[in-house]
Amino acid sequence: MTHPIPPGTRDVLPEEMRELRAIGDRMRACFERAGYGEVHTPALEYEDVLRRGEARAAGARYRTFDESGAVLALRSDMTIPVARVVATRYADAEPPLRFSYLARAWRATDRGVGEPREFLQGGLELIGIPGAEGEAEVVALTIAALDDAGLRRHRVGVGDGALYSSLLTSFGVPEDAHLPMMESLSRRDLVGLEGQVNALGLGDDERDLLVRLPQIRGGREVLDRADTAGLDGLRELHELLAERGVADRVIFDLGLVRELGYYTGSVFEVYDPAVGFTLGGGGRYDELIGRFGRDLPACGLALDVQRVHLAQAAEETLG
Amino acid sequence: MSEPLTIAVPRGTLFGGTLDLLDKLGIDTAEVRSNDRKLLFADVGIVTMRPSDVPTYVEHGSADIGITGKDVLLEQSSRKVYELLDLGYGRCEMVVAASDRGDPIADALRRLGRVRIATKYPRVAAEHFAETGRQAEIVEVKGSVELAPLTGLVDGIVDLTASGKTLAENNLRVMEQIATCTARLIANPVAHKLKAEPIDSILERIRA
Numbered sequence: 001m002t003h004p005i006p007p008g009t010r011d012v013l014p015e016e017m018r019e020l021r022a023i024g025d026r027m028r029a030c031f032e033r034a035g036y037g038e039v040h041t042p043a044l045e046y047e048d049v050l051r052r053g054e055a056r057a058a059g060a061r062y063r064t065f066d067e068s069g070a071v072l073a074l075r076s077d078m079t080i081p082v083a084r085v086v087a088t089r090y091a092d093a094e095p096p097l098r099f100s101y102l103a104r105a106w107r108a109t110d111r112g113v114g115e116p117r118e119f120l121q122g123g124l125e126l127i128g129i130p131g132a133e134g135e136a137e138v139v140a141l142t143i144a145a146l147d148d149a150g151l152r153r154h155r156v157g158v159g160d161g162a163l164y165s166s167l168l169t170s171f172g173v174p175e176d177a178h179l180p181m182m183e184s185l186s187r188r189d190l191v192g193l194e195g196q197v198n199a200l201g202l203g204d205d206e207r208d209l210l211v212r213l214p215q216i217r218g219g220r221e222v223l224d225r226a227d228t229a230g231l232d233g234l235r236e237l238h239e240l241l242a243e244r245g246v247a248d249r250v251i252f253d254l255g256l257v258r259e260l261g262y263y264t265g266s267v268f269e270v271y272d273p274a275v276g277f278t279l280g281g282g283g284r285y286d287e288l289i290g291r292f293g294r295d296l297p298a299c300g301l302a303l304d305v306q307r308v309h310l311a312q313a314a315e316e317t318l319g
Numbered sequence: 320m321s322e323p324l325t326i327a328v329p330r331g332t333l334f335g336g337t338l339d340l341l342d343k344l345g346i347d348t349a350e351v352r353s354n355d356r357k358l359l360f361a362d363v364g365i366v367t368m369r370p371s372d373v374p375t376y377v378e379h380g381s382a383d384i385g386i387t388g389k390d391v392l393l394e395q396s397s398r399k400v401y402e403l404l405d406l407g408y409g410r411c412e413m414v415v416a417a418s419d420r421g422d423p424i425a426d427a428l429r430r431l432g433r434v435r436i437a438t439k440y441p442r443v444a445a446e447h448f449a450e451t452g453r454q455a456e457i458v459e460v461k462g463s464v465e466l467a468p469l470t471g472l473v474d475g476i477v478d479l480t481a482s483g484k485t486l487a488e489n490n491l492r493v494m495e496q497i498a499t500c501t502a503r504l505i506a507n508p509v510a511h512k513l514k515a516e517p518i519d520s521i522l523e524r525i526r527a
Contacts, residue, residue: 155512155513157512187401187402188401188402188403188508188511189401189402190401190402190403190404191402191403191404191405191503192402215403215519215522217511217512217515218515218516251512251513251515253512271509271512271513272509273509273513275380275509276378276379276380276381276507276508276509276510277379277380277399277508277509278508278509
């Protein structure tokens with residue numbers, strides 16, 4: 001006789017739980033030492049409030065009603081709830097503000113490698129420090145937290161999620177052509193994207209750049225090799241990361257975009273060579289908190305604790 | 320950074336073209352050609368499998384890159400793999416086909432309000448009929464799809480055809496083209512970043 005649990009959820013038994021707890025505790029301690037106080041918010045939020053942050057409520061999967069008929073959704077990340085907290089509970093506080101969390105979230109996902117619908121996120125949000133300075137702090141702290149969690153070979157991919165569409169705009173590509181191209185870029189369907197670029201009828205240099213850009217990734221040198229405007233922010237970020245001694249852990253990826261709609265600039269993804277999936281991601285979201293009434297630049301990053309655990313176990317196996 | 324790549328190679332109709340391509344890249348495929356029972360060739364970084372399994376291994380990172388047909392990628396469109404290059408070989412058409420007598424698809428839609436379609440590509444078929452505003456009941460079959468309309472199981476099929484010969488021999492004809500499918504080079508998203516140099520070196524040599 002089986003007593004099923006919903007797809008994408010799982011039970012965690014003591015041995016695994018001890019290891020997950022240890023990883024989470026070390027990450028949390030690292031954030032706390034850096035001045036990122038831990039916050040907790042309700043698992044259930046009003047769907048309207050999540051939608052204020054992102055049109056699709058950031059991919060929330062589970063919805064229910066309360067006794068008054070209001071639609072409640074299980075939060076799909078912690079970034080939107082933290083933005084709400086900043087605008088309401090810290091409406092007059094002097095920035096910068098630093099918050100961390102270790103909390104469960106629920107998201108609509110197709111089946112995929114290590115992709116549950118309920119997952120434990122350990123992350124941080126830095127509010128009130130614009131540009132590369134804020135991003136360098138978040139990236140460096142993420143690398144440090146994973147060091148503490150026991151990983152050795154993790155890297156952070158950094159890109160500019162606004163770069164490609166701003167290039168399209170500067171080349172005079174009409175707005176309605178952007179969305180299908182950005183979808184191809186997001187999936188990295190580079191064959192499809194090349195076809196779409198060719199159909200635009202641009203000059204050779206512009207065409208080449210749009211085809212080439214999503215393939216350009218590597219160290220600092222790729223920022224010069226790319227031969228395009230709009231990379232000053234990433235150059236500055238590299239300098240600041242070098243000052244923090246972590247520049248060699250970062251991969252610049254000029255085709256990187258994230259799926260969530262609230263990102264406005266730099267975007268991050270976290271990798272480990274021992275596993276084929278990303279361990280987490282984040283980016284800059286300078287408009288999100290403003291949608292809740294307090295206009296502040298911000299950036300953040302969240303790690304999937306279970307995936308960090310998988311990577312750590314795989315690193316151990318590989319030796 | 321010169322870690323060797325693991326390449327997922329499809330057995331079946333794309334096998335020959337893929338091995339020819341790997342030969343041109345300087346990868347020794349002699350053992351792969353001579354031993355059709357062995358699956359893993361660790362010395363040259365090749366794993367062989369059904370084309371429809373290639374996205375699975377590449378998505379997971381068990382293979383860094385792989386070669387498979389666009390038909391497989393269309394059917395498994397939610398896989399998180401990067402599609403890097405159209406390799407050009409293995410060209411065939413994804414089509415809607417039906418009996419060469421009359422138009423059973425149009426008849427079914429007019430009289431019954433829906434059409435029954437047999438296919439190995441349920442997702443591609445469902446999307447094609449939805450996009451063209453027609454209600455379709457999709458019947459997934461594993462073996463020869465051409466049999467399904469001959470026995471009255473369905474009104475038409477969605478399948479791949481290269482020459483159209485098999486269709487003609489079973490008194491079927493192409494009614495609609497859905498997509499042209501060729502072999503594609505795909506990559507694992509993490510390997511694409513962490514093994515950028517060997518992957519770019521392969522891309523350059525293929526393009527040259």
